[in-house]
Amino acid sequence: MPRLTDNKGEPELYTRIGLLRAERGMSRKELADAVGVHYQTIGYLERGEYRPSVVLAMRIAAVFGLPVEAVFSLEPFRPLSEQVYGERKEMA
């Protein structure tokens, strides 16, 4: 199944579902049950094969206790580690 892209071949939607799930030690099935969808649907979303409805997106964000923008983005995400510790070109 191909990844969804715009007319320039860039993905139209980026997601952190897999990352947030991993941080919380949550399986796809657990997340799926928490939001009320099939566990395969979570897989499709993580792989970028589906773009969820805003209802599903908000339910997922609610499970993580985060705003939608923290879970989904129209622009590529910067690594959370960079945002937390800052981006350093050189190590001292």
Add this chain to the structure above:
Amino acid sequence: MPRLTDNKGEPELYTRIGLLRAERGMSRKELADAVGVHYQTIGYLERGEYRPSVVLAMRIAAVFGLPVEAVFSLEPFRPLSEQVYGERKEMA
């Protein structure tokens, strides 16, 4: 076209698109052009006949310069006037 509801007859999604458009004096066509959809699609969303994809929801929120949660909600919105001026049971 019926309004989309859950199994209890309650809408699953609430939107402030119409309100935000009115505040900004923007027509449906203008908003539609700004986000790149058909102007009827905006009408469907305002009337609660469609639930948008998260991509469309984020584009709309971006036009208004607001987070997705300010434009769409799984719970009914409180009037903005109340949030701004506070809710008063009695007028002095």
Add this chain to the structure above:
DNA sequence: TCGGCATGTAGTACATTTGCTACATGCCGA
């Protein structure tokens, strides 16, 4: 009054999302 704009309704067509089933792989613990 006439014209245009904004909006609502209706209907068709197509793409995508979602549900679901089945099967394969890999990892890990009993």
Add this chain to the structure above:
DNA sequence: TCGGCATGTAGCAAATGTACTACATGCCGA
């Protein structure tokens, strides 16, 4: 080793989002 869990791939079927066209109404300004 065996079994279960998590994940990936591959279908198919059903629901729904989106595009688009056409027509009606109401309002407002020239």
